[in-house]
Amino acid sequence: MRLNLRVWRQKNGGSEGAMATYAVDGISPDMSFLEMLDTLNEDLILRGEDPVAFDHDCREGICGACSLVINGDAHGPERTTTCQLHMRSFRDGDTIDVEPWRASAFPVVKDLVVDRSAFDRVIQAGGYITATTGSAPEAHATPVPKADADSAFEHAECIGCGACVAACPNGSAMLFTSAKINHLNVLPQGSPERETRVLDMVAQMDAEGFGGCTLTGECATACPKGIPLPSIAAMNREWLRARRKVKG
Amino acid sequence: MAVSGLIMLGYLVAHVAGNLKVFFGPEEFNAYGHWLRVMGAPVLHHHWALWIVRIVLLAVVVAHAVSAYQLSRRDLKARPTAYVHRRKRASYATRTMRWGGIILGLFIVWHLLDLTTGTLHPGGFEEGKPYQNVVDTFSTWYGNVVYIVAMLALGLHVRHGFWSAAQTLGVGNARRERLLKLLANTLALVLTAGFVSVPVAVMTGVVS
Structure with missing residues (x-):
């Protein structure tokens, strides 16, 4: 799968953020959403860019560490956690918007990570x-x-x-x-x-x-x-x- | 919000029942209007009961508006940055609570100036002749439009408001969910249909 990602990038809590566009290729429909982001980050690191920061831990849907608002939905289109969301829920060529949780009680720490x-x-x-x-x-x-x-x-x-x-x-x-x-x-x-x-x-x-x-x-x-x-x-x-x- | 809303809802049920008396002709409707002024007599002096109702309603409307303002301010402050990817959220009735409330507030002002004080009344407003006053108002196109739009807003407001009030007061639970939603929808439908039936009756000539 080839996807167009629009990801919220923000250096730290004090700086202004903006959506940045990335193309990712070679995504398997069996990958989880976080594995897709890992693929993007590997690309970014190879290119010498700053990888996208996001929260994750167990990747089994039981710890509550992962977040992400995907296309306007918290944890994306399926009723599960982002780590248990698979890329088969999207179609080849899709543009996907990825944003952090938005609330004044949850300030952004960096990119997609909130406190x-x-x-x-x-x-x-x-x-x-x-x-x-x-x-x-x-x-x-x-x-x-x-x-x-x-x-x-x-x-x-x-x-x-x-x-x-x-x-x-x-x-x-x-x-x-x-x-x-x-x-x-x-x-x-x-x-x-x-x-x-x-x-x-x-x-x-x-x-x-x-x-x-x-x-x-x-x-x-x-x-x-x-x-x-x-x-x-x-x-x-x-x-x-x-x-x-x-x-x- | 919940308590003030429920008091107003109680008033509206009495109000719609009274309005429907218009279908029994001018004598009965005008007599009902007169009774509202002598309600509680001889214990209470003329107009006293009516003024008590008016004062309670005014206090309740103000309380409802103030708490709506406080709640909205708090809610807007809690989400300072909007999502870039926007999608439609919740049902139409839920999303229109704020604007619907403002529309209803403005409507109440117009409604009082039209049929209580007669300041904005089209044609000769006559105290003690509510039947003719109602017919006059609904013989103008704008009277009908303002009224019907406001009553549709009322139906939507009650649909979400009644059910929400039950949740706020802790009455809701999983088993009562369907019953409460049914009650909210029934109330909304009965109030809207009841109120709208009057301008429709004037337009079609049933009431003239």
């Missing part, structure tokens, strides 16, 4: 449990109803990649934060901090400069892990409940 530590600070605000640690407890020591276990697991699937923020027209982090809160709030292990968790994490989310939610649903459409949109309503429910309890 997602705002998510870490939201987690630090309450995305943990204060149970004693040590070796893993016996699985049946704490009974969990099946429906709650399923809901917790569904939300635990969030890998914190930030596609929800990138896809949201308001740069809102409601889906991410709701996944983290719902994951722990339905479990008995998470219940001691049930109220402070939701209040503190939402406050931190707001302090990071993420936008507000207008329920466009773009986040849930882009989420590679399929965190559903009603999770946001569930978080709002938890927040209203916590406000009543803490005040009352």
Whole structure:
């Protein structure tokens, strides 16, 4: 396959960026999107140019390191992570636009790499449990109803990649934060901090400069892990409940 | 946004029901208009109940507009750099919430100047004769156009707004999703169809 790439190039956070056009040849449809970018970077290095910086780690779709807005879609046209997106989703001769996540809470570090530590600070605000640690407890020591276990697991699937923020027209982090809160709030292990968790994490989310939610649903459409949109309503429910309890 | 929106929605349901009385002729419609002024009597003085409704509505409209402004400012600030590759996002109703809201705000001003104060009313505005006033307004082409466009905007606004309010207040969940969407669409359709039926009736001569 021969492709025309238009890639966002930006030297660092302080400099102006722009889209740069590159032609890449010899791309196999079985390559992942990141392998295609590796091919481009090998070319660039041989030509003595600066390779395109992009985030990646496991390349198995489970770590949440990779990002990229491809042709206007977070993680590209398939509902998966960029590392699990294959070039067979494109056609020979296509022009592909590659941009970084866009949000004021995710400043660009270089080219396609953005700083997602705002998510870490939201987690630090309450995305943990204060149970004693040590070796893993016996699985049946704490009974969990099946429906709650399923809901917790569904939300635990969030890998914190930030596609929800990138896809949201308001740069809102409601889906991410709701996944983290719902994951722990339905479990008995998470219940001691049930109220402070939701209040503190939402406050931190707001302090990071993420936008507000207008329920466009773009986040849930882009989420590679399929965190559903009603999770946001569930978080709002938890927040209203916590406000009543803490005040009352 | 959610609470103020739902209060206005409640008012609109009462408003559309009242409007439909126009189909029962001038006596009944004018009598209904009169009743609105003596509502709550003899406990309340004349016009008191009406003024209470007006004050609550004004407060709610202002609250809705202020929170919309704050939310929009925050949202625009959170995405300072737009994507180069743009594509259509979300449904039409969702994308037009901001502009639709502004259109509705301007419409309310015109609507009050037209049929409450009579300042912009075409022809002789007569207090206490709402039936004739309504017929006058919808006998002009611009009266019909402004009204119908605004009511279509209202339908779209309610379609996304009602469902969103349910999410904000934490009422939504996966099982209620379809029910809430159905309710939002039904409300939007009933309100728009109900309101639009009046100018259409005047245009076709059913109400004259």
